[in-house]
Amino acid sequence: MSREPSPKRFEALKIWLKSGREKKLKEIAEELGISASQVRKWKCVDRWDEIPDTPSKRGAPYRNKNAVGNKGGGAPEGNQNAYKHGMFAKWLPNDQETKEIYAAVREGMSTLDILYEEILISFTNFIRAQKIMFVKDINDETKVLKKQKKQLENQRVDTDEGSKIEQYEVFVEEEWEYQHAWDKQAKLLTSQAAAMRALTSKIKQYEEMIRSMPPEMVSEEHRLRMDKMKADIKAAEAKAW
Template sequence: MPRVRDPKRSEAEKLYLESFGQLDLVKIAEKLGISDGTVRGWKSKDKWDTKLNGTLQTKERSAPKDTERSKRGAPKGNKNALGNRGGVGGPLRNGKAVSHGLFRKFLPDDEETREIYDNVGQMDSLDLLWENIQIKFTAIIRAQKIMFVRDQDDRTEVLKRKKRTDTGWEDEFELQHAWDKQATFLQAQARAMTTLTSMIRQYEEMCRQGWADEEQKLRIEKLKAEVDNIKGGGKNQESENWADALMEVAERRRAKVSEGEWQ
């Protein structure tokens, strides 16, 4: 059964729109006896600013026009509208709709980049954070295969450089032992999991503040269960496992050095 919409949510929106966006969100929260974080969440989720802009545009269109000015066109030979196909907006690739010069100045001016930029602009803060969580989680899962170490005899030779000698060319290789690769992987995994956990906590906090709907709450619970599977148990156990593994790597290195086998 769907939850009944909080009447304060509608009242908060009404106060904001009636003030044409001038009433501070903290003031709205104080009037209704709720947290300002909740009001910010409602504003983002219900797209108050979009509704406000629609209201202002409607009023502008309904305002009486200066009929005398509307009869006059541009002077003969004027090229201000050159390239404009008519209708809403300016000519193709016109920069007047860009809110600031950052996009045009620093980002690539190609169709793909513009499409990404436009799509991001339509996302609210919670959805944007969720997309970043998914990207980070995908990278962690993918790393399990890329960084896999078969066993203690798993060694990798990496071509470091080529150098010319008196007899021709000589290849110089870097030898990566299993314990080196495993230690590198554990350290990278620990950093990645710490970042992911922090992002999940931020998402949960935004959910508690009223930013999320039911679907957005459920999807983070599902992801947390999948993360727990990777960790292989509780949070404390995960840290202990990583610490034990790194200590084991150190012990192996010391043993190799003492035996004269370290390279």
Template sequence: MSRPKSTNRTAALKLWLKSSRQKKLTEIADELGISPALIRKWKHLDKWDEIPTRRPKGGQPGNKNAVGNSGGPGGPEGNDYAVKHGAYRKFLPQDERFQEILEMARNLDPLDMIWDSVEIAYAKLIDMQTKMYVTDKDEMIKELKKQKFEVVDKGSKEEPNYEQMVTEEEYEFQFSWDRQATDIKAYTVIMRELRSAIKQYLAAAPENDERRLKLELMQAQVNKINADVKILDKQALDEGDKPIEILITRKGERV
């Protein structure tokens, strides 16, 4: 069983810490009436230099962090330390437009937010319908996709005149049935969005919500669009599964 520390050993440490670690060991020894060698031994064994420094409460001398803060409940204007989900705020865009939209979203009722999703998906569906019809089955779009250039000297040896000339062009030909098939795929994605939004809304809305009647009208219109899309889909299949054609020509060749 180890012997307890002597009172002088503990008192020596307290005197040294009380002096902010500035007091000489010989002065401590004189004050306690013991030899300086014994104080040095205690300092080494007890690792005085490794004892962490206690920080005083409050700010350091000269600290002006609290200037202008009279205290009281809450922080100064603009302080957002207590914002709910503030841990994620620093990862969000800080531009004024985004923050304005975010603030508006916070003030929205969750049911209104779902209804907005329904209306947006429905508007996209109607807009898609106006783009899906092809007026001519033989219609073809020729689109320039890529060009290659060479620098050619059109001047003389004495007076060079360098110009950039097109030497090769790459075209993409998209036929009517291919564009129609792409539109139908886009329609399917939008339709999925709309069905999901409607399902969420009906699950959350009360039975007497007047917007349920609007959903019935929407559904009637969607059913009509679905019937039209099935006809278009059949027409696209009848035309055959023909791929987009890509043609590469040298400049000067006829396409």
């Protein structure tokens, strides 16, 4: 059973945030009576730099649909109020879709939410790959054209107006690759193992983040998500193998 996180862990974070993220870690450590290396470790493991600022009370929560279709007092199209203040915004593509995605993520998603979406996308790709890479039986062979060489040849063509020379493309060399069933199956098993390792790692990271955060900062939804993900992936892994 994992140990309960130290109360000083959350207290250190609160002190740092209250200082506007400017107080030195050494000073926080001295205030709490712990080592500076311990505070540095908490800052790294808990990803303090990724914790969003407290959102404005005037905005609706992420995914809230109360204002769907609202024509009221929102910012005009093309407004970059929420977009331009991001550190990397100026390097992103300058199109409306990118701006909307960036603004939604920056304003409404926590680090846990982002990691959860990443896990969902990875799991979706894993399931989809089962159909694409499926090997029917030992005779399931794929023939793939790797290289093709062609040249122009002249040919005399007779018409009502007389004869003329026309040029045609003729394939003079082709190189094919045969993917046998056992080769495809080996690639499938290798890719499955790699995908499952990546998924498991992300879920462990998600679980560790939940455990390391104070209970009041973690919603019941996050805990239920974790349990469901572990069960779904365990079932999918058993089916895949």
